[in-house]
Amino acid sequence: MTGNYSDRTTVANTTPYIELDNQGRKEILNLRDGINCLGRDPNWANIQTPQDWNVVSRKQATIEQEGSGFRIYDGDRNSQKASGNGIFLNQSRINLTDGYLLKNGEQLHIGQDPRYQISLTYFNPKLGEMSIPSVRKLSLKGLQNWPVELGRSPNPHSTSSMELDAPTVSRLHATINPDGKGGYILKDSSSSNGTFVNGNRIDKSCTLNKDDTIQIGPYVLLFTGESLELTNATNQIRLDAHKLNFRVKDKKGDTFTILNDVYLVLEPGQLVAFVGGSGAGKSTLMKALLGIAPISSGNVYLNGDNLRKNWPIYRSQVGYVPQDDIIHRELTVEEVLRSACQLRLPPDTNISKVITNTLDQIKLSHVRNTLVSRLSGGQRKRVSIGVELLADPKLFFLDEPTSGLDPGLDKEMMQLLREQADRGRTIALVTHATDNIGICDRIAFMGLGGSLCFYGPPAEALPFFQRYAGNFESEHFGDFADIYIELNKGKDKAAITERVAYWSEKFANSPEYKSYIQNSLSPGKENQQGAKSNSTKTGISPIAQLSLLCKRYWKLVSRDTTSLILTLLAGPITIALTGLPLKNEQPLSVLSEPGITQGSLALRLLFIFSCVAIWIGLSNSIREIVKESAIYFRERLLNLGLLPYFSSKLFIRGGLALAQTLLITAIVLLIFDAPESELIPWSLGFFITTFLTLLASTSLSLMLSAFVKTENEGNGILPLIMIPQIIFSGVLFNLEGWSSKLSWLMLSRWSIGAYGSLADVNAMAPKPNPILTQEIINDIFKASDVYNPTWDNLGLNWGVLIAHTLIYAVIALIVQRRKDIF
Numbered sequence: 035m036t037g038n039y040s041d042r043t044t045v046a047n048t049t050p051y052i053e054l055d056n057q058g059r060k061e062i063l064n065l066r067d068g069i070n071c072l073g074r075d076p077n078w079a080n081i082q083t084p085q086d087w088n089v090v091s092r093k094q095a096t097i098e099q100e101g102s103g104f105r106i107y108d109g110d111r112n113s114q115k116a117s118g119n120g121i122f123l124n125q126s127r128i129n130l131t132d133g134y135l136l137k138n139g140e141q142l143h144i145g146q147d148p149r150y151q152i153s154l155t156y157f158n159p160k161l162g163e164m165s166i167p168s169v170r171k172l173s174l175k176g177l178q179n180w181p182v183e184l185g186r187s188p189n190p191h192s193t194s195s196m197e198l199d200a201p202t203v204s205r206l207h208a209t210i211n212p213d214g215k216g217g218y219i220l221k222d223s224s225s226s227n228g229t230f231v232n233g234n235r236i237d238k239s240c241t242l243n244k245d246d247t248i249q250i251g252p253y254v255l256l257f258t259g260e261s262l263e264l265t266n267a268t269n270q271i272r273l274d275a276h277k278l279n280f281r282v283k284d285k286k287g288d289t290f291t292i293l294n295d296v297y298l299v300l301e302p303g304q305l306v307a308f309v310g311g312s313g314a315g316k317s318t319l320m321k322a323l324l325g326i327a328p329i330s331s332g333n334v335y336l337n338g339d340n341l342r343k344n345w346p347i348y349r350s351q352v353g354y355v356p357q358d359d360i361i362h363r364e365l366t367v368e369e370v371l372r373s374a375c376q377l378r379l380p381p382d383t384n385i386s387k388v389i390t391n392t393l394d395q396i397k398l399s400h401v402r403n404t405l406v407s408r409l410s411g412g413q414r415k416r417v418s419i420g421v422e423l424l425a426d427p428k429l430f431f432l433d434e435p436t437s438g439l440d441p442g443l444d445k446e447m448m449q450l451l452r453e454q455a456d457r458g459r460t461i462a463l464v465t466h467a468t469d470n471i472g473i474c475d476r477i478a479f480m481g482l483g484g485s486l487c488f489y490g491p492p493a494e495a496l497p498f499f500q501r502y503a504g505n506f507e508s509e510h511f512g513d514f515a516d517i518y519i520e521l522n523k524g525k526d527k528a529a530i531t532e533r534v535a536y537w538s539e540k541f542a543n544s545p546e547y548k549s550y551i552q553n554s555l556s557p558g559k560e561n562q563q564g565a566k567s568n569s570t571k572t573g574i575s576p577i578a579q580l581s582l583l584c585k586r587y588w589k590l591v592s593r594d595t596t597s598l599i600l601t602l603l604a605g606p607i608t609i610a611l612t613g614l615p616l617k618n619e620q621p622l623s624v625l626s627e628p629g630i631t632q633g634s635l636a637l638r639l640l641f642i643f644s645c646v647a648i649w650i651g652l653s654n655s656i657r658e659i660v661k662e663s664a665i666y667f668r669e670r671l672l673n674l675g676l677l678p679y680f681s682s683k684l685f686i687r688g689g690l691a692l693a694q695t696l697l698i699t700a701i702v703l704l705i706f707d708a709p710e711s712e713l714i715p716w717s718l719g720f721f722i723t724t725f726l727t728l729l730a731s732t733s734l735s736l737m738l739s740a741f742v743k744t745e746n747e748g749n750g751i752l753p754l755i756m757i758p759q760i761i762f763s764g765v766l767f768n769l770e771g772w773s774s775k776l777s778w779l780m781l782s783r784w785s786i787g788a789y790g791s792l793a794d795v796n797a798m799a800p801k802p803n804p805i806l807t808q809e810i811i812n813d814i815f816k817a818s819d820v821y822n823p824t825w826d827n828l829g830l831n832w833g834v835l836i837a838h839t840l841i842y843a844v845i846a847l848i849v850q851r852r853k854d855i856f
């Protein structure tokens with residue numbers, strides 16, 4: 035960071051002291067030898083703060099001498115009661131049990147809300163030179179150089195710039211200028227991830243008011259009226275879960291509990307494992323902590339902010355690897371990472387550098403150019419983790435990252451996560467593999483019904499469940515499987531629930547609960563307004579997203595060469611086969627004396643054309659949305675636009691439909707005599723009709739793909755869609771009444787109508803004569819208005835095909851939209 039920050043002046047005092055800074059009001063309190071009690075309560079505190087400093091609790095902290103220094107504990111250490119607002123060092127709450135040994139010049143905070151929090155800095159002049167406090171201040175008053183530049187890499191020569199170095203921050207993210215009336219205007223410089231003021235993403239610019247908090251990527255700045263203070267420079271995240279409950283009604287109407295009054299604390303830099311039997315609620319808990327699972331009640335706070343209300347601010351700072359892979363197997367490792375970078379990070383990012391760093395972190399540099407499909411299960415999981423690490427998330431959730439891995443890979447994965455936590459990330463994972471959970475900082479044992487039965491260091495879990503008799507010197511902590519057995523003991527569900535209730539209650543009354551939850555839990559900011567709805571708008575423009583998604587999708591389609599060739603050739607081959615039995619016929623030429631069967635033969639051939647186009651269109655795309663739902667879901671949580679996503683599918687599939695149409699048209703012109711069309715040349719009319727049929731059926735299959743839950747469901751539904759197209763086409767049976775109305779919903783009805791009017795099949799009806807009466811002719815082939823060779827009729831058929839395409843696309847968008855969580 036550069037700029038004219040207000041540095042602390044050295045105080046002529048040889049006694050160790052703490053300096054409290056309450057939004058500019060400062061108090062210096064000398065520390066005495068022995069025990070210091072800091073708070074507002076005059077009967078308890080021997081270092082007392084002003085009564086109107088309400089953020090400070092009556093019994094805020096106990097500061098005890100330790101050697102030549104001081105250790106600070108939250109609250110009243112004597113009665114083991116934590117303070118209300120807590121004391122934080124880089125978002126880690128100082129606890130009552132271990133406290134924290136103060137370092138000279140280091141700054142802590144009382145409370146979490148930057149608008150009201152009070153900084154507490156410890157100074158010991160005897161220890162010599164003081165370190166510069168971590169809070170950075172840029173004074174705006176009297177500043178000569180405007181604008182103030184905020185960003186990842188602002189003008190290095192400017193004395194009024196603030197460097198906010200994080201991948202999710204744009205090179206020049208935002209600027210501040212005076213408004214000419216004594217105030218200041220904050221302007222977003224078309225950043226990718228947005229500039230937020232008091233939780234709301236600003237559109238273009240806004241006037242700053244005193245005590246506004248500005249959030250840029252992981253940084254929080256406080257505007258004091260005259261200066262800009264960086265209140266969260268360490269960019270770490272803590273998570274506090276308050277009384278999470280999730281209850282649903284089962285089929286009988288009985289209430290079924292999935293999460294039961296769960297409280298949790300995840301401190302910055304901790305690696306936390308959620309373990310427990312199948313169906314105990316681990317995944318639900320993880321999703322609830324992430325804010326993406328519905329809950330009946332309770333709150334999750336990230337650094338004190340209500341997560342659900344502030345998701346737009348935090349979404350780029352939270353990484354999530356679900357159970358299913360979130361990567362495309364047809365791409366190389368580098369391509370996967372590159373496309374994720376392009377979608378998630380600002381366009382001015384040095385992508386190659388970010389990819390190289392990430393590959394180093396996940397130890398996959400040697401497979402940079404390998405296709406994901408050729409990687410082992412463990413390597414694939416690492417790539418999924420790499421995709422999330424690109425944005426350098428400070429809070430990272432992983433759902434069963436080690437499932438399906440052998441013990442060696444399981445250990446490697448846990449070590450990788452340990453390293454990541456040691457870099458300051460807060461990491462939570464769901465796992466069933468307990469061999470290596472000893473390297474976690476905390477484990478949460480869940481019992482049936484979503485009850486928390488233990489939360490604390492792994493070394494304390496076995497003694498808590500009275501299942502351990504050894505020592506914890508070695509990395510192996512004993513057999514956690516015994517705890518699984520203990521929590522599942524019972525002949526039926528009621529007995530197991532009773533067992534779980536016993537342990538859950540025991541834990542709630544245990545010293546472990548007090549130490550690792552009760553005294554560490556931080557209250558969220560009350561009455562906090564959520565981010566407004568415009569906060570969810572995407573970072574990079576929809577057009578840029580569309581272009582990226584089209585390129586990626588085309589790569590995926592073209593990599594699968596066999597499928598691509600089959601997709602392109604299936605239509606022409608089928609049409610060529612149809613030509614075999616008709617090789618001596620001229621089914622489409624209108625003859626002056628049509629034979630008795632010519633009309634019905636022509637209609638059957640046109641019917642084949644329609645069916646081929648519909649079938650190919652349907653089978654083209656039925657899997658395209660459902661097969662990547664895990665990836666879609668993850669990218670949508672970040673900033674994927676629904677319209678660009680769906681349009682990329684329609685455009686690429688539409689392009690393929692165009693190529694298919696060209697090939698089909700060529701083969702039809704080659705094999706069959708072209709009829710003389712009075713409206714438009716047969717070749718052009720055939721091309722347009724085939725393309726519109728293919729496009730409408732592609733749109734229909736994309737819609738179905740959005741509806742179904744699995745690829746198998748999609749495949750199963752195809753015949754149900756195709757067979758009515760055949761029955762209600764109007765070719766095989768005379769349709770009257772309701773069946774005629776139903777045929778309007780069929781693509782085949784409009785497709786065959788267009789082909790029929792182009793080929794003028796009505797003119798192929800045999801002429802009646804004394805032997806061949808009209809009655810007999812009607813049984814063989816009956817001219818119909820559906821095939822009238824007029825522009826009105828042709829236009830209607832084409833128009834309805836286009837309308838079908840649009841309606842299916844809109845329904846698909848609505849269905850996808852309904853899957854959104856935020």
Ligand SMILES: Nc1ncnc2c1ncn2[C@@H]1O[C@H](COP(=O)(O)OP(=O)(O)OP(=O)(O)O)[C@@H](O)[C@H]1O
Pocket residue numbers: 282292310311312313314315316317318319464
């Ligand atoms: N939205 C929901 N509606 C109804 N039941 C649900 C819902 N979500 C989860 N459940 C049920 O809640 C229970 C807990 O599910 P969850 O997936 O969280 O368990 P888990 O501990 O992760 O299990 P596993 O280890 O087998 O993955 C299961 O019985 C599940 O079927």
